[in-house]
Amino acid sequence: MKATVYKSTGSWYVVKAEDGRFYNARIKGVFKIDGITSTNPIAVGDMVGISPEPGTDNNAMIDEITERRNYINRQSPSHKHHHHIVAANLDQSLLFATLRDPKTSQGFIDRFLVTCEAYHVPAIIVFNKADLYKKKEEEKFEALSEMYSSIGYKVVLMSVAKGQGVEEVKALLKDRVTLMSGHSGVGKSSFLNSIFPELSLKTQDVSGWSGKGMHTTTFAEMFDLPFGGSVIDTPGVREFGLVDISRQELSHYFPEMARLITECQFNNCMHVNEPGCAVKEAVNAGTIAVDRYVSYMTIMDSINDKKY
């Protein structure tokens, strides 16, 4: 029977089978996927094959994993060389940001966008807490909105508290699988609670759940939306590491730079000090935002790519 992984605690998985039922599932044997060393062979969003365990109500064995359409990776917090797959088979990724209480930095937003580009997951940026914005933040929002929209990203202004923009975000989520992320305090839970009117978020747990007592809140979890589609919440995942991105390829993940790369004088241009660099010309001409270029250089400095 085919099933989708809704929750993972490392050794146990909650999966929803095509019959609509939830099962507690374990892996049978050892899986190697895509040849990557991963601390979690199966992630939320994975499509798996399961066989219900005879004599149990809702236990099952996972005996097959369907090839992933895409996935988002991060470095394992405990082992720098291990990757941790945050979620798989995503249609899009939505970043919750705020311009005050707390303020999300542009550097954080740009790192998030680079990760999405690298994994071929379309990104949406939602600026929440609009009700708190004064003139300064309103102007900042207008500038960021224009900048990111011109690059090709969807940007929405929202206030969960006032119900502003919520319908627009719901329409973007409908019938799609969306990874949600953002710093804590930006209003993710408030948003989810507002679109799950009477359900508590925890009601999709299977009875007899074996992960009791574990800190399951630090694991990604998928929720079906009442109006179609599903969201994957990633509590505790503050930032996705830029796993596997080299300095040389970084500009490929800034779409406004990627479009110009063939116009640079050198085909291996990193857009730093090289002569005839079309990217730097565009920054000087104002067609690429200086702040985006600053993010590019900051991320570049943080990449420690010994392999190149």
Ligand code: GDP
């Ligand atoms: P999470 O950590 O991202 O899940 O954030 P929460 O949903 O827990 O929200 C953090 C705080 O921000 C709570 O006190 C919420 O009531 C508040 N909050 C959430 N959305 C809004 C909003 O649109 N406007 C205002 N003023 N406060 C909000």
Ligand code: ZN
């Ligand atoms: Zn260049």
